[in-house]
Amino acid sequence: MPNKKQDFIDQKLQDLNNDGVDRRGFLKCMAWAGTGLVWTMSGGIPVSRAFAKTADRSAGKGADFTFVQISDSHIGFNKPANPDVTATLQTAINKINAMPHKPDFIIHTGDLSQLSKPSEFDALDQVLKGASPKQVYYVPGEHDMLSDNGEQFLQRYGKGTKGSGWYSFDQKGVHFVGLVNVANLKAGGMGSLGHEQLEWLEDDLKGRSASTPIVLFAHIPLWTIYPDWGWGTDDSEQALSYVKRFGSVTVLNGHIHQIMQKVEGKVSFHTAMSTAFPQPAPGTAPSAGPMKVPADQLQRVLGITDVNYLVSGRSLAIVDSPLGESDPSSAGSGGSTGGR
Amino acid sequence: MKRVWVGSFTASVVIAIAMLIAGSPSVTASDQPSAAAAEVKIDNFVFGPQTITVPVGATVTWTNKDDIPHTSVSTEGVFKSKVMDTDEKFSYTFTKAGTYSYYCTIHPKMTGKVVVQ
Numbered sequence: 001m002p003n004k005k006q007d008f009i010d011q012k013l014q015d016l017n018n019d020g021v022d023r024r025g026f027l028k029c030m031a032w033a034g035t036g037l038v039w040t041m042s043g044g045i046p047v048s049r050a051f052a053k054t055a056d057r058s059a060g061k062g063a064d065f066t067f068v069q070i071s072d073s074h075i076g077f078n079k080p081a082n083p084d085v086t087a088t089l090q091t092a093i094n095k096i097n098a099m100p101h102k103p104d105f106i107i108h109t110g111d112l113s114q115l116s117k118p119s120e121f122d123a124l125d126q127v128l129k130g131a132s133p134k135q136v137y138y139v140p141g142e143h144d145m146l147s148d149n150g151e152q153f154l155q156r157y158g159k160g161t162k163g164s165g166w167y168s169f170d171q172k173g174v175h176f177v178g179l180v181n182v183a184n185l186k187a188g189g190m191g192s193l194g195h196e197q198l199e200w201l202e203d204d205l206k207g208r209s210a211s212t213p214i215v216l217f218a219h220i221p222l223w224t225i226y227p228d229w230g231w232g233t234d235d236s237e238q239a240l241s242y243v244k245r246f247g248s249v250t251v252l253n254g255h256i257h258q259i260m261q262k263v264e265g266k267v268s269f270h271t272a273m274s275t276a277f278p279q280p281a282p283g284t285a286p287s288a289g290p291m292k293v294p295a296d297q298l299q300r301v302l303g304i305t306d307v308n309y310l311v312s313g314r315s316l317a318i319v320d321s322p323l324g325e326s327d328p329s330s331a332g333s334g335g336s337t338g339g340r
Numbered sequence: 341m342k343r344v345w346v347g348s349f350t351a352s353v354v355i356a357i358a359m360l361i362a363g364s365p366s367v368t369a370s371d372q373p374s375a376a377a378a379e380v381k382i383d384n385f386v387f388g389p390q391t392i393t394v395p396v397g398a399t400v401t402w403t404n405k406d407d408i409p410h411t412s413v414s415t416e417g418v419f420k421s422k423v424m425d426t427d428e429k430f431s432y433t434f435t436k437a438g439t440y441s442y443y444c445t446i447h448p449k450m451t452g453k454v455v456v457q
Contacts, residue, residue, distance in 0.1 A: 079407040079426070115409060115423060142446045146409065146423045187415045187443035188451050229385075230449040287384035290407050 065104045065172050068096050068133070069217070069305040071254030072274035074143065075124045076114030081277040081290035082298060085114075089127050091323045092275040092304050097132045099306070104171065105133050109254035109272060110141030110182065110219030112157075116148070121156055140165055141219040141255065142182040150183060166197050168204050174309055175208060177201065179218035181233045191220030191233035191255075198235060202242050213248040213309070213316065221253040223262060223269045226282035231256055240267065250316050252305070256288075259320050270318055273303035299324030379403065380452065382410050382424070382444075387452035394434060396456055401431040410450065415441045 073089045082088060096103060106128075113120035128136055138157040140150055150164055158165040164183040169176050179201070181191035193201075205214070216222060222239060224232030233239075243249045249267040257279035262269045277290040278301035285291065293301055303322040309315070378394045380387055383405040394400060402412045404424040412421040412430055418440055421430035434440065434456040444450035 077407075081407065115425060143409070146411075146446065185445060185448040187441065187448055189448050228449070230447055287386070287406075289384065 064309055066101055066306060066308040067105045067107060067171075068099075068103045069107045069109060069252050069254075069272050069307065070096075070275055071109040071219075071272040071305075072111040072141065072257055072276055073108070073124060074111055074114045074274070074276035076117055076120035077276055077290075079290060081292045082302075085276040086123055086127060088299070088302055088323060089124070089275045090130075091299065092302070093127055093131045095304060095321065095323060097130070101308075103133045103306070105135035105137060106131060107176075107178075107217055107252065108136060108138045109217055109252060110139050111143045111254065111274075112138065112141070112153075113144055116144055116146040116152060118152065121152070125156075137169070137176070137178060137217075138165075139178045139180055139218055140182055142185070145182060162200055163194075163196055166200065172309070174213045174215060175205075176215045176217070177204065179216060179222070179239070181218045181220045181222070181236075186234075189234050190224075190227060190230045191218075191222075191236075193218075193233060193235050193239055198238050201239055205242050205246075208246075210245050211247050213250070214243050214246045215250045215252065215307075215316070216243065217252040219253065220255045221260075221269070221271055222251050223264075225256060225260060225271075229282065229288040231282065231288070243267065248316070250307075250318075252307075257291075258301075268316075270305070272305040273301065273320065273322070275302050275304070275323070278302070377401065380412075381405055382412075382450075385410075385444075385447055385450055387412070387442075387444075387450060390451075391453040391455060393455040393457065396437050397433065397435060398456070399431050399433040400454055401429055403427065403429045409446060410444045411446055412442055412452075413445050415443060 070089075070092055073092075074085050075089065077085050096106070112124050138153075140153045140157075144150065144153045145164075150158075154161065154165055158167075161167040161178075164180045165178070166180050167178050179193060179197065181193050183192075184194060185192055208214075216239070218233070220233050221231055222233050222236040224236075226232070244265070247266055251267060251269045253269070253271045254274070256271050257274035257277065258271065258281065259273060260269075260271045277298075278293060279288050280291045291301075300322045302324075303320055306319040306321060308317045308319070310317070376395065376398050378392050378398055378400045380389070380392055380400060380402045382388070382402060385406065385408075387402075392400065402421065402424065404410050404426060407426055409423045409425045411423055412419075414420065419432040419442070421432075423446075424430055434454060437456050440454040440456065442452055442454070
């Protein structure tokens with residue numbers, strides 16, 4: 001019986017792949033509504049709908065499981081762009097706790113801290129203790145490995161992981177892989193996974209059915225967004241070559257403190273907002289430093305990402321929500337697209 | 341604490357250089373770049389100046405003017421700063437001639453050079 005079902009799914013995926021919808025068609029489907037976008041991906045076919053309050057409320061309904069991505073909390077940062085990053089992280093957690101559907105777990109895509117200080121990790125732990133999902137999966141950002149090659153990060157958040165903190169796990173048929181691309185960075189380069197991790201990844205994915213939905217998550221984007229600012233990963237192509245045969249691949253990243261997304265074949269790339277401070281769109285500022293916005297605007301450029309998975313449709317729907325409640329009609333400036 | 345340490349370190353280096361110059365009358369100002377101490381400012385994710393030329397024995401001090409922490413680390417492992425948060429400094433004294441490439445290990449796109457002659 002399970003085999004029959006699997007065959008049916010494989011057949012379905014194949015049908016979807018031959019339906020004549022090209023990449024341009026995909027992109028046309030993707031309509032933005034400023035602060036967020038819901039899109040459902042099934043076998044490489046994304047279907048989008050504008051994100052509005054109603055969509056937000058119904059997003060988790062009927063989903064087999066949901067999880068939330070948070071990123072770049074930078075606990076310890078205290079400059080004018082956001083003098084109280086612990087408070088905005090708390091707001092993010094409150095938002096998660098208020099969700100009508102309780103997420104199964106949280107993924108934190110790195111830069112938990114600003115300076116890898118024990119007190120910063122302590123403060124983060126304190127806030128996350130109050131989150132309703134008790135399971136939190138972490139990958140480090142470069143700020144979490146500043147002084148000790150990530151030793152402390154590994155002790156706190158990386159028990160049982162491999163190398164500098166990579167690992168995989170399964171949740172209701174979806175295979176999740178947490179990757180580390182912030183260790184041993186080379187002069188002049190961008191993010192890096194390294195030979196050992198790539199070998200492990202190839203091995204980890206080997207033997208899995210092509211119909212298994214795959215979610216890769218790492219701090220620095222696994223696609224090249226803006227090399228001048230180091231917004232990419234030098235050896236991500238190699239990693240992505242290992243997931244090419246899968247029918248549904250979702251890549252979740254942080255680091256750039258803004259929403260960007262791209263669909264390439266069956267792979268959907270997505271970056272999350274920070275819970276701490278926004279960063280400028282590529283090339284729109286002299287550097288990637290923190291972007292200062294008026295205090296009353298800050299919560300519109302910080303946020304969380306809610307991901308819903310439907311086993312029946314083999315699809316992942318992603319909803320980005322800013323921390324601040326905003327009227328959908330006036331929400332045009334909250335996000336930025338990969339189309340820039 | 342850190343700044344006090346950097347300051348006294350720089351002072352002792354300046355004394356050392358003064359003694360060196362006093363003991364080597366053949367070295368004249370025209371032979372060498374004049375500064376025995378040089379500054380590199382880190383601003384907007386850039387080391388400025390990106391290439392700095394100093395005489396042997398000069399102390400280079402990096403200052404981070406960004407809101408984001410940076411490091412200054414020799415690609416050859418010659419020197420390695422601690423993480424410099426906003427306005428924090430790191431100094432290193434170059435006692436041998438040569439070209440020293442360095443980068444920020446947090447933002448490796450940031451690179452610079454110290455030419456010691």
